[in-house]
Amino acid sequence: MTSLRDVWRSIVRRDPLSTDKGKSELVFLNLWLHIHPAKVKRENFKLKHTFYLGFITFYLFLILVTTGVALMFYYRPDAPQSYQDMKDLQFVVYLGSFLRNMHRWSAHGMVICVFLHMCRVFYTGSYKPPRQFNWVIGVFLFLLTLGLSFTGYLLPWDQLAFWAITVGSNIGGYAPVVGARLKELLLGGHAVGESALLRFYVLHVAVLPSIVILLTMVHFWRVRKDGGLSRPVWKLKPAAAGPLVRIGASAPAEVALRVMPASQDKTYGLMEVVTGKPIFETVTAEEEEDTVFSYPYAFFREAIALMATVTSVMAVSLFWQAPLEELANPAKTPNPAKAPWYFLGLQELVSHSALLGGVVVPALAVIGLLAIPYLDTNPSRRPADRKWAIRAFTLFVVVNVVLIIIGTLFRGPGWALVPPWVHVTGAE
Amino acid sequence: MKRRSFTSWGTAGLVALCSAVGVSLGAVVRFLTPSVFYEPPQSFKIGNPADFSFGPPTFLAEEKIFVFRDREKGFAVASAVCTHLGCTVGYFQDDQRFHCPCHGSVFAADGAVEHGPAPRPLVWFEVTAARDGQLKVDKDHVVPATYRLMV
Numbered sequence: 001m002t003s004l005r006d007v008w009r010s011i012v013r014r015d016p017l018s019t020d021k022g023k024s025e026l027v028f029l030n031l032w033l034h035i036h037p038a039k040v041k042r043e044n045f046k047l048k049h050t051f052y053l054g055f056i057t058f059y060l061f062l063i064l065v066t067t068g069v070a071l072m073f074y075y076r077p078d079a080p081q082s083y084q085d086m087k088d089l090q091f092v093v094y095l096g097s098f099l100r101n102m103h104r105w106s107a108h109g110m111v112i113c114v115f116l117h118m119c120r121v122f123y124t125g126s127y128k129p130p131r132q133f134n135w136v137i138g139v140f141l142f143l144l145t146l147g148l149s150f151t152g153y154l155l156p157w158d159q160l161a162f163w164a165i166t167v168g169s170n171i172g173g174y175a176p177v178v179g180a181r182l183k184e185l186l187l188g189g190h191a192v193g194e195s196a197l198l199r200f201y202v203l204h205v206a207v208l209p210s211i212v213i214l215l216t217m218v219h220f221w222r223v224r225k226d227g228g229l230s231r232p233v234w235k236l237k238p239a240a241a242g243p244l245v246r247i248g249a250s251a252p253a254e255v256a257l258r259v260m261p262a263s264q265d266k267t268y269g270l271m272e273v274v275t276g277k278p279i280f281e282t283v284t285a286e287e288e289e290d291t292v293f294s295y296p297y298a299f300f301r302e303a304i305a306l307m308a309t310v311t312s313v314m315a316v317s318l319f320w321q322a323p324l325e326e327l328a329n330p331a332k333t334p335n336p337a338k339a340p341w342y343f344l345g346l347q348e349l350v351s352h353s354a355l356l357g358g359v360v361v362p363a364l365a366v367i368g369l370l371a372i373p374y375l376d377t378n379p380s381r382r383p384a385d386r387k388w389a390i391r392a393f394t395l396f397v398v399v400n401v402v403l404i405i406i407g408t409l410f411r412g413p414g415w416a417l418v419p420p421w422v423h424v425t426g427a428e
Numbered sequence: 429m430k431r432r433s434f435t436s437w438g439t440a441g442l443v444a445l446c447s448a449v450g451v452s453l454g455a456v457v458r459f460l461t462p463s464v465f466y467e468p469p470q471s472f473k474i475g476n477p478a479d480f481s482f483g484p485p486t487f488l489a490e491e492k493i494f495v496f497r498d499r500e501k502g503f504a505v506a507s508a509v510c511t512h513l514g515c516t517v518g519y520f521q522d523d524q525r526f527h528c529p530c531h532g533s534v535f536a537a538d539g540a541v542e543h544g545p546a547p548r549p550l551v552w553f554e555v556t557a558a559r560d561g562q563l564k565v566d567k568d569h570v571v572p573a574t575y576r577l578m579v
């Protein structure tokens with residue numbers, strides 16, 4: 001008979017964690033943890049380098065998957081039954097409203113955090129070589145996050161949902177040539193109705209989450225393959241000449257190899273030094289001193305971030321109720337009718353010109369974001385060297401935020417400018 | 429295998445692959461395009477002429493139309509769907525205009541844009557008398573704002 005100890009050893013095959021080998025094996029031998037390197041630079045833990053925003057975004061996504069699957073047990077994508085199901089979740093199902101709140105608030109949180117994560121990556125210049133393409137993947141993750149949120153918005157089938165999606169999908173309808181067709185494919189009809197609900201549901205629970213999971217895997221993989229996180233900007237020194245690498249220095253006929261400036265951000269793998277390429281000297285002795293084992297140092301911090309995220313979402317969900325208005329009524333438009341808040345900047349533009357706000361500006365914004373790593377060829381990541389890039393991006397962020405705030409708080413009935421502290425009565 | 433035949437096979441393979449991908453994509457798009465729209469019919473009867481009063485237009489919520497009846501000119505039917513982003517406009521008797529609640533577009537009584545982001549005037553639908561004497565609206569037939577049906 002196999003002893004219990006042997007059974008345990010068959011499951012957990014690493015050495016005890018008290019040894020360095022065990023700490024490394026915890027990382028190498030574990031499917032979920034092997035995305036980490038065995039050792040990480042201590043400097044990357046600094047909260048002010050990443051604010052853990054990428055992790056928080058990921059944790060919010062995990063919360064969304066968990067609570068979302070729970071909601072699926074009680075939700076039917078069938079109008080107007082969906083609305084009754086939401087009412088049931090709200091008032092009848094045990095913990096239903098709590099789960100719904102968690103799902104709703106983490107969705108909003110994820111939109112915010114993914115945006116902030118993008119900002120931190122920009123401001124630390126972390127999209128520069130070799131990380132250009134991970135930025136591009138990131139932009140797609142950002143768009144997918146918006147798509148998930150948008151498709152989820154319709155599912156409660158209340159007035160808020162119906163009109164936000166009506167307005168939102170009509171914005172897309174303004175795209176030249178393909179607009180009307182796209183809208184028809186998305187809605188499965190000419191207006192928001194039962195087929196739109198079903199389509200949004202399938203996109204929301206199956207198609208988009210799968211793509212997000214796939215891309216997230218690639219995203220994490222590449223963070224690792226790009227040599228871990230970029231160095232904190234305050235550690236960067238003004239550019240120095242790339243180190244000259246010589247092979248066979250002891251031989252009399254010393255040959256200078258072509259000099260390739262080594263990236264200071266990357267730890268090179270063995271396979272990168274085996275062929276005739278120069279050997280990069282990347283990790284200096286002092287830097288090596290500065291690394292620590294991922295277990296427990298990195299895992300501990302990530303666990304704290306996870307607990308903080310879950311606790312905050314739970315706390316918010318205890319005190320704030322996710323909105324549920326009356327049953328969707330295509331005949332009666334609420335006044336004002338607003339798209340989901342993250343599209344209110346666009347709606348604000350659309351209220352001046354539909355083509356400009358609905359098509360031109362968003363298309364330029366997306367193309368611009370995707371192109372950033374390829375347009376900005378300045379190699380330096382030090383803020384002092386990239387004043388104009390930082391100014392331009394800050395302008396983009398500020399304009400976005402201001403437009404969203406105007407659209408959310410300052411637009412009243414008939415889209416008139418109304419400060420949030422003034423209550424307009426009699427608006428229907 | 430000769431290099432030449434290898435490249436031509438390679439080209440043929442590439443062409444086959446691209447066409448397969450193209451055809452599949454086309455099939456996906458076609459699959460996602462509904463063959464039947466289970467939506468309210470575009471052409472429908474709205475009742476007898478006598479059901480409609482003179483004066484302010486009658487709003488039919490389900491169909492999203494306004495039915496105007498004028499003693500001299502007869503019947504006309506306007507769409508209640510704002511041409512900006514599809515909200516349902518309201519008709520206000522006091523200023524005889526359509527107001528959109530969403531982004532403040534204002535349309536004159538003939539549907540013309542007076543104010544706001546709407547790019548096009550409200551559309552007017554053809555209204556005819558069916559054989560049984562009822563009024564019939566056809567949303568597939570857009571008519572000029574001057575169109576009237578005398579009964």
Ligand code: HEM
Pocket residue numbers: 050052053054055056057058061114117118121124126127131134135136137138139140141142145212216219223228229230
């Ligand atoms: C679903 C959305 C996303 C998730 C879950 C996610 C997750 C992460 C995580 C966990 C990291 C590790 C470091 C950190 O916490 O900052 C990271 C790094 C990174 N992310 Fe994201 N991210 C997402 C979206 C984005 C977006 C929108 C962008 C930019 C457009 C982006 C670009 C990057 C880049 C370039 C890095 C490497 C940064 C460095 O090396 O310092 N990601 N991401």
Ligand code: FES
Pocket residue numbers: 510511512513514515528529530531532533544545546
């Ligand atoms: S939908 Fe009517 S003004 Fe925008």
